Amino acid sequence: MRTSPHLDHSHYLVTALWALIFAKCFFFEYLICNYAIPVNSALFIWSLSLLMSTVATIVYFSVQNGGKALHTIYHSLGKTWSVCGLIIGFISSGAYFINSIPTTILPACIALILSLGNVVQSIQIRKFRFVFSALGWSLCAASALLSQPPLHLLIFALSLTLFTAAPYYFLYRTRRLEIYRALRALNT
Numbered sequence: 001m002r003t004s005p006h007l008d009h010s011h012y013l014v015t016a017l018w019a020l021i022f023a024k025c026f027f028f029e030y031l032i033c034n035y036a037i038p039v040n041s042a043l044f045i046w047s048l049s050l051l052m053s054t055v056a057t058i059v060y061f062s063v064q065n066g067g068k069a070l071h072t073i074y075h076s077l078g079k080t081w082s083v084c085g086l087i088i089g090f091i092s093s094g095a096y097f098i099n100s101i102p103t104t105i106l107p108a109c110i111a112l113i114l115s116l117g118n119v120v121q122s123i124q125i126r127k128f129r130f131v132f133s134a135l136g137w138s139l140c141a142a143s144a145l146l147s148q149p150p151l152h153l154l155i156f157a158l159s160l161t162l163f164t165a166a167p168y169y170f171l172y173r174t175r176r177l178e179i180y181r182a183l184r185a186l187n188t
Helices: 010-034 041-064 069-097 103-125 128-146 151-187
Strands: none
Touching: 010 041, 010 151, 069 103, 103 128, 103 151, 128 151
């Protein structure tokens, strides 16, 4: 059953799941760095997780919307988060491939971009949930910048869970309950 993009709130759940995937990657990176585990995290943690998650997301949106996966993903993200994603991808690539910024401050930089993205969203949509996330990501950026490596990775992983995954999951559940209650009211 296909639903209108205005009625389909599954992109909230997909966002929460992606945040948890990144939180898992940063958490394992913290463990690998903290305990000096001889594992190639780029190969065994990051690339496998991101590859399989990307494939699953594209397949999910393709099935949901008749093969228009990339357009649907862009529509679900919106301009603000698409621009933030491009900036994060650009600075992450620069940090790892040409050493443009130290990787120790990369989580703080990403947290700052996410904070700014939440500020822009709160201005555009005028919803309090984005203010909460913006404040949380600002706190994460400051904490990650002031903490010693590899603790900044753990702080970032926790922030992904608290300020992105949890709010989007609760938003998804709220929307699903609203739909369920509306359908139940129609059937009575």
